[in-house]
Every structure is written in structure tokens, then in C-alpha cells.
Amino acid sequence: MKFAFMCKKGQAGGRGKVAVVGGGPAGLAATGYLVCYGYEVDVYEKLPLAGGMMMFGIPPYRIHRDSITEGIEDLEKNFGVKFSYRTKVFCGEPRHDEGDEFINNLIDLKKIVNEYDAVLLTTGIWSSRRLGVPGDNAKGVFSALEYVYSWWTYELGYTTHKPPVGNKVVVIGGGYSAIDAAEVALMKGAKEVYLTYRRTIREAPAGEYEVRRVVSEGVKWVELIQPTKVVVSNDKAVGVEFVKMRLGEPDETGRPRPVPMPGTEHVIEADMVLAAVGEIPTPPLNTECDGVKVDPKRKTIIVNERMQTGIEKVFAAGDVVTGPSMIGKAIGSGLRAATHLDHFLRAKKVV
Amino acid sequence: MDLETFSKYGGVNRVINYDVCIGCYTCEEVCSFIHEGKGYIVLYDIGGGLNKPISCFHCAKAPCVTACPTGAMHRDKDGAVLVDISKCIGCSACLAACPFGIPEIIPPGFATKCDLCNPLRSEGLTPGCVSMCPTRAIVWGTTAEVAKELRVRALKKLIYKPVP
């Protein structure tokens, strides 16, 4: 990927200093735009390498890592972008998000806002929704995101802790994370992998094709079931109790609402449970920071139509603004935010 | 290849390696960003939850160029197929001729299609979709370069075993 796709060399600097918080696709695309317009950009990233979900979520056999590192190195070597890794930026009492075990430094967001001409927040969705059933904190229960990034950080040599393989694995969910977690669990040597979803294959957000693909690899697909509890013995998960579902009236999303059928409870044995029931935005602040506000329900950063937060020189883009989406949408969002940021700083100079 | 051969048979082309494309919308988003909100490489839902992009192939013997009665649809010096809107009368002959339904007629009435990022190419840069595709699914170059790249990929698939 060439994030600075709009120029060969950066324009001689002097346009201003910008901090990008979060080096995923949204942050990197914005960085590429800004260096082409002569800005000096520093990227703050809590993980040991940039790329975000492209690097640590999506499996390397789908996106080759060298395609991403090539783009990061181009920004570093040819455009003077400074990456501060293992550095979490936060305002106030830091919340624990997934991937935080790699952090060495904590920087106050207010300090960054003071030191730069403008700031872009692109911190993504690094927190997984819990299953919300009894036993969901037992040993052997992981979030899908945690499970996949543990493998990729291990394989890249950022940790010596080898993730568990699992014998009988139950994955809960029907989106990309569920598919990836199921496929990775199987590839890493699990004997049996169940991919379970509360609606049918037709409603699965990852799509019928993807489900059929992992089924052809050996994953067992079970639809119309929902977990009621994790069966625990000696603090360890030994199975998941499910209830069968039927499709009811369409809900607010237009999809048929899954309705539990009492009396159909049954247990699927498992020594590993991977919850892929959605990721939540992780802004670098709790509820408010000097005017930057988080939507209390969606946990997204609130921005206006110019992608500006409550502080006029602080912009936000990507999944932390839209909620879980896709690489391309995050890149588009990052590019648009960079344009608004550029217009904002130019207008200020003129005045 | 000399200029004359280029203009007759095309020089560059671009293919999408659908095997490796993950349908992530990066190409469409980057394209529409570059072209003020209008994307010329666009993904469509083809059923089963699969979304894949399609755009102009910049064909070597482009039927749209042959069909165009005014010479608006033409080939530039690199071999990319472009519309000269000052000559275009919006007759849709190119659309009817294109096997892939690529040219579109937009208000006030001229054809529009992928220009392989003409402004970027004129500065020696690569089209935006090619630069930004995370899976390197979009291959661009002279027909010989594209063929070589696809052959090397085919070889790698034949020779390397998938790593677990």
C-alpha cells in the first residue's frame, strides 16, 4: 500500500505539525494525504507496529503483511513521519482496551492537543462486547479479536506467550471476526470448531460465501442457536449451553428478530469459547475531554459534518466515528478528515 | 512500444485478481475521493454476501473507442482509454459497445469512465486504486508487465504450500 499515493515526494514542510492518534487504515491514509500537502506528521500507536486491524486483526493470508509494512516504511523513510509505538494516548483515567498489554508509555491527550497545530483521532474499535451470560469470564473464554491478535503478535515476535490451541472450540457470532477466529482456531490445530449464530446463514454479516468457505475447510456451522451460559467446572469453561431460536418479525435493522424457544436448551462441549459478538469503539477518552465528546450509547466520537470534534483543531475518523465498518470505509473517512483538517489550518493561516 | 502502436492497440491495462480481492472497498473509496465523490471502480453485491469491484479494463482493441462516432472516446499516450468531454455527444454508443457496461452518461450529457488517474499518471504516479489496494489485487502496467506479474503469482500458488 502506498498511503502517500498523491505525491512522489512531500512538499517542503512548514504547513504545520499534526498528530495522528491510532495508526490503522484511517490514520495511515490521512497521514499519507497530509505529508503530500507539506505537513509534518507524528503517529502515536499503542501496538508495536502500525496497520491496526489490517495488521493485527485480519489474518496475514488475506492481507500480506509486507503490503502494509511497505506503506509504513515509505511514510517513515520518504516522508519523515515519526511513529511512536507502544504509546497509548488517553485523556484522564485510562480505560483498559484490548491490545493494551503492549503499552510502554502513556501520553495525555491534552498534552498532544497543546503541542500540535491539529490532531486526528483514529483509534478504532479495540474492545469486544462480552457474551453477557453467566460464566463468560471463565478460563478458556476469549474474545475473537483477542484470540486472533494474540496469534499475530506471537508470530511477529512481539510476545513469547504462545496462544492456546484448543481442542473443541465454540465460536459465537456471524461476522468477520467470527469467521476469522473459527478459521484460525482450526488452522492452529483444534480438533473440532463450531461456528454458531443466532440467525441463519442468510443473515450472517460475513455473508453466505464466507461461511460456506470455512465450512468447506472443516468448521461446523450451527445456526439458530444462542448461548444461555458458559458451563464452568473448576473455573474453566467445559461447554456452552445454547437455546434454539426461531426467526420472528423484522427488528429495527430490518432483519428477522431471533426469538428463543424455551425448553430447547442443550450443551455443546468446549474447552475454548471465542466470543465474536461485536467490537466497540475505543476513543482515547472516557466521556468528555475539554469538549471532545463520546456518544454515550454508541461509544463513538461525536463529530460535525467537517469531522471536527468539540475542539476545533481535533478531528476524528474511521471506526471510532462510524462504529465497526470496513477497511475501505475507514480509509475514505481518514482521507476526508485529512482534507477538512488541511482546510481548517489553511483558513487559520489566512486569518 | 512506440506511440503509434500504443494508440492503436493500447499500452497499459489493469486487471483485478479476484482470487485475492477481499472486497474491502478501499479501491472504490480512494477512487471516489480522488474524483470528487464519484467512484469509477465500484463494488457490487453479486450475491452470497460477496462484494467485488469492476472498472474499465482499458482494452487493447477497445470496442468503445471503435463505436464512438465523434472520436471523444480515445486513447492517451500511455494507452489508457479516456473520454474527451468536449467532443462527446452523450449518445451511449460506447456503453452499448462495452462488454462490461462501464461507460456512464452523466448530466448534462456526456460519457464518463475511469481515466486510470490521468492527473496522477502525468506526474509519474500510479493510479490510486492500485497504490492503495491492501491485497495487491489490482495489477497495472503494460500488458507484458501484467502478464508477468500474474504468471509469477500463479507459480507461487503452484509451488508454495499454504502455511498453516
Ligand SMILES: Cc1cc2nc3c(=O)[nH]c(=O)nc-3n(C[C@H](O)[C@H](O)[C@H](O)COP(=O)(O)OP(=O)(O)OC[C@H]3O[C@@H](n4cnc5c(N)ncnc54)[C@H](O)[C@@H]3O)c2cc1C
Ligand atoms: C477480526 C476482524 C476481521 C476483519 N476483516 C475485515 C475484512 O476482511 N475486510 C474489511 O474491509 N474489514 C475487515 N474488518 C474491519 C476493518 O479491519 C476495520 O473496519 C478497519 O481496520 C478500521 O480502521 P481504523 O483505522 O478506523 O481502526 P483500526 O484498524 O482499529 O486502527 C486503530 C489503531 O489505533 C490504535 N489505538 C487504539 N487506541 C489507541 C490509543 N488510545 N492510543 C494510541 N493508539 C491507539 C490501535 O492499536 C490501532 O492500531 C475486520 C475487523 C476485525 C476485528
Ligand code: SF4
Ligand atoms: S481494494 Fe483491492 S481487495 Fe479491496 S475491494 Fe478493491 S480490489 Fe478488492
Ligand code: SF4
Ligand atoms: S469502457 Fe469497456 S470497452 Fe472501453 S476500454 Fe473500458 S472495458 Fe474496454
